[in-house]
Amino acid sequence: MFPASLLVAACAPDIATPAVVLVSLDTLRADRLGAYGNPDGLTPNLDRLAGEAVVFERAYAQATDTARSHGSLLSSRYPSELHSGGRAIAYGDGMPTLAEVLGTYGWQTAAYVSGGDLAPELGVGRGFGTWTSVGDFASLWHSGPPALAWIDAHAGDAPWLLLVHGYDAHTPYLRPTPYGYARTDPAYAGLGHEAVLTSTERIVDGRLHADQRVLEDLAASEAHPRSPSARARLVAEAEAHGAPGRPLTAEDEAHVRAVYDGAAAYADTQLGLLLAGLQERGVLDRAWLVVFSDHGEALGEGGHWNHCCGVSDAEAHVVLMVRAPGGAGGGRRVPALVELVDVMPTVLEWAGVPAPTGIHGRSLGPALRGEPFPGRDEVYTQGGVGGRQTGARTATGRLVWEGLPVFAPLNTALAATAPLPGPDFTVEGLADADAEALRRRMVRWMAALTPSVGAAARPLPDKLRAALRERGYFGEGLEP
Amino acid sequence: MTLLLLLACAPEGPWTRDAALGPTLARLDRDRDGRVVAAEYDAVAFHAPPFAQADADHDGALSLAELDHLVASQDPLVFEAGRREPGLVAPVQGTPFAVGKGSQPAGLVWLLLREDLLAQVPDAEVPTVEQIEATGQVGPDAPESRAVRDALAAAYDRAGKPFPAVLR
Numbered sequence: 284m285f286p287a288s289l290l291v292a293a294c295a296p297d298i299a300t301p302a303v304v305l306v307s308l309d310t311l312r313a314d315r316l317g318a319y320g321n322p323d324g325l326t327p328n329l330d331r332l333a334g335e336a337v338v339f340e341r342a343y344a345q346a347t348d349t350a351r352s353h354g355s356l357l358s359s360r361y362p363s364e365l366h367s368g369g370r371a372i373a374y375g376d377g378m379p380t381l382a383e384v385l386g387t388y389g390w391q392t393a394a395y396v397s398g399g400d401l402a403p404e405l406g407v408g409r410g411f412g413t414w415t416s417v418g419d420f421a422s423l424w425h426s427g428p429p430a431l432a433w434i435d436a437h438a439g440d441a442p443w444l445l446l447v448h449g450y451d452a453h454t455p456y457l458r459p460t461p462y463g464y465a466r467t468d469p470a471y472a473g474l475g476h477e478a479v480l481t482s483t484e485r486i487v488d489g490r491l492h493a494d495q496r497v498l499e500d501l502a503a504s505e506a507h508p509r510s511p512s513a514r515a516r517l518v519a520e521a522e523a524h525g526a527p528g529r530p531l532t533a534e535d536e537a538h539v540r541a542v543y544d545g546a547a548a549y550a551d552t553q554l555g556l557l558l559a560g561l562q563e564r565g566v567l568d569r570a571w572l573v574v575f576s577d578h579g580e581a582l583g584e585g586g587h588w589n590h591c592c593g594v595s596d597a598e599a600h601v602v603l604m605v606r607a608p609g610g611a612g613g614g615r616r617v618p619a620l621v622e623l624v625d626v627m628p629t630v631l632e633w634a635g636v637p638a639p640t641g642i643h644g645r646s647l648g649p650a651l652r653g654e655p656f657p658g659r660d661e662v663y664t665q666g667g668v669g670g671r672q673t674g675a676r677t678a679t680g681r682l683v684w685e686g687l688p689v690f691a692p693l694n695t696a697l698a699a700t701a702p703l704p705g706p707d708f709t710v711e712g713l714a715d716a717d718a719e720a721l722r723r724r725m726v727r728w729m730a731a732l733t734p735s736v737g738a739a740a741r742p743l744p745d746k747l748r749a750a751l752r753e754r755g756y757f758g759e760g761l762e763p
Numbered sequence: 764m765t766l767l768l769l770l771a772c773a774p775e776g777p778w779t780r781d782a783a784l785g786p787t788l789a790r791l792d793r794d795r796d797g798r799v800v801a802a803e804y805d806a807v808a809f810h811a812p813p814f815a816q817a818d819a820d821h822d823g824a825l826s827l828a829e830l831d832h833l834v835a836s837q838d839p840l841v842f843e844a845g846r847r848e849p850g851l852v853a854p855v856q857g858t859p860f861a862v863g864k865g866s867q868p869a870g871l872v873w874l875l876l877r878e879d880l881l882a883q884v885p886d887a888e889v890p891t892v893e894q895i896e897a898t899g900q901v902g903p904d905a906p907e908s909r910a911v912r913d914a915l916a917a918a919y920d921r922a923g924k925p926f927p928a929v930l931r
Binding site: 324327328418420421422424425451455457458459460461462463464465467469476480481548549552554555556558559561562567 | 777778779780782783784785786787790791804806807808809810811830833834835837838839840842843846847851853854
């Protein structure tokens with residue numbers, strides 16, 4: 284047979300005008316895809332795409348909340364460097380975004396996103412010629428059609444970059460017929476049903492709380508209820524307040540997971556419909572396509588639910604597939620560790636544009652060409668605004684630092700001096716010596732980050748704040 | 764070499780809306796007889812158009828085009844906002860159904876609604892369990908089934924309780 288790189292070159296169509304489409308499937312766990320080993324047939328379209336794309340089996344998000352994860356991907360910077368002091372993103376003046384760099388070279392750039400953490404007020408879209416939110420916590424159902432219309436209207440002679448985003452797998456999970464109840468246990472009737480019909484955001488530490496506001500009232504400024512470090516204390520406080528919540532049984536949790544699986548299937552269908560629109564316009568023959576999820580979702584692992592503050596595989600392991608124009612060289616799988624910050628230099632390589640200094644990403648180009656690609660020794664994830672965890676994931680294990688809130692400047696010093704093992708470090712799957720070596724690399728990694736600009740948090744519009752609160756985002760960073 | 768390259772480059776097929784939705788339709792066809800009938804639709808339907816409406820050409824089966832219309836017509840945000848509508852009942856999925864006999868699960872939804880109303884208004888005049896169960900033998904669109912549904916809806920109306928609009 285032929286070397287993979289030869290096949291890529293032979294199959295690649297002649298492309299006069301480069302184009303790149305980024306599709307973000309918010310909150311989609313990698314392990315729900317058949318292409319990532321799931322046996323349940325939830326994602327036939329993504330699985331088909333895997334046959335036409337290069338699948339990065341071990342891609343990790345740099346943050347487990349939407350704003351910071353997208354901000355990292357679009358700037359190739361780590362979340363600490365983008366911290367505004369609040370929920371918004373603050374790119375520093377010396378941190379050009381992907382859209383800004385491409386714009387400098389004459390590219391048209393547009394994004395059709397689904398509000399919430401990507402609402403324009405959050406600042407993630409700096410540099411895009413168009414950054415349109417189609418509604419808070421909307422779907423590809425909403426963002427796909429205007430994105431296709433943008434292609435029809437604008438994608439002419441100039442090269443272009445398009446981002447399309449949807450919260451299809453996000454809470455509250457229940458999606459329209461026939462997806463919502465397609466995978467639930469027919470005989471089930473219990474507390475999980477109530478959680479799905481009202482708000483899965485009320486699940487904290489395996490208990491369904493009567494009212495999310497109880498948790499909001501209890502949330503101290505430095506401890507988000509979704510943060511693993513805060514859960515036990517919050518539950519204890521809830522009990523002390525006479526509102527302990529009702530414990531979920533295994534069947535309750537299975538029901539919620541089954542409804543989430545329906546949401547994953549819905550996201551898959553919406554992606555398939557978007558790809559049909561791209562195919563109809565000839566875009567799949569000429570454009571690079573990057574399909575990714577910005578973070579996963581904890582569904583009870585270790586008692587943790589939802590996302591934003593943890594760094595476990597449930598939250599940090601993400602989908603990443605890259606399809607070359609025409610699907611050339613597709614079907615290859617890359618087991619190496621990679622980060623979402625690697626997307627930006629990869630796109631710039633396609634564009635023939637030099638990458639700005641200071642970015643942290645490494646081009647995935649060698650892997651796409653079938654060349655030797657060792658990947659990273661470890662990948663880093665920060666638990667997002669309100670979280671306390673920073674994780675370093677290797678091929679075999681993970682080290683989690685849980686000191687101050689992740690953006691606190693003192694974290695580096697404390698992580699360097701805290702005992703290991705100790706109460707602030709969790710070690711998974713690593714021998715003592717390997718954990719200590721990884722700790723040293725983590726500290727160097729933290730110290731090398733450019734301090735965030737520390738700009739004052741932008742006040743959020745009341746409507747957006749209400750939409751975020753509805754989905755469990757409150758506490759640090761959300762207050763005016 | 765040319766042939767091998769052509770094979771290597773050959774796509775699986777075009778990305779089309781039918782291709783995107785085909786697996787979903789296939790999954791709905793629980794008995795794998797090639798037709799998605801009312802019972803199979805009702806087994807997963809929630810806050811959705813009734814089968815008679817989704818089956819636009821009224822041939823008794825949901826086609827790919829009809830599924831496409833169904834998916835395209837349901838705004839997820841509107842759905843999300845409406846999922847807490849009082850009285851909405853999750854589909855009863857496990858009930859055996861006789862293909863071609865219509866929607867027995869719909870009858871079971873009516874049973875649940877009957878129980879819900881009696882729990883709130885014990886003396887409500889509602890159809891009997893036997894009347895509701897009998898609808899499973901004739902399908903939801905039969906005159907006797909519609910009479911049961913209307914009687915249940917009227918009982919809700921008299922009690923001042925909301926009856927799910929999608930079931931009227």
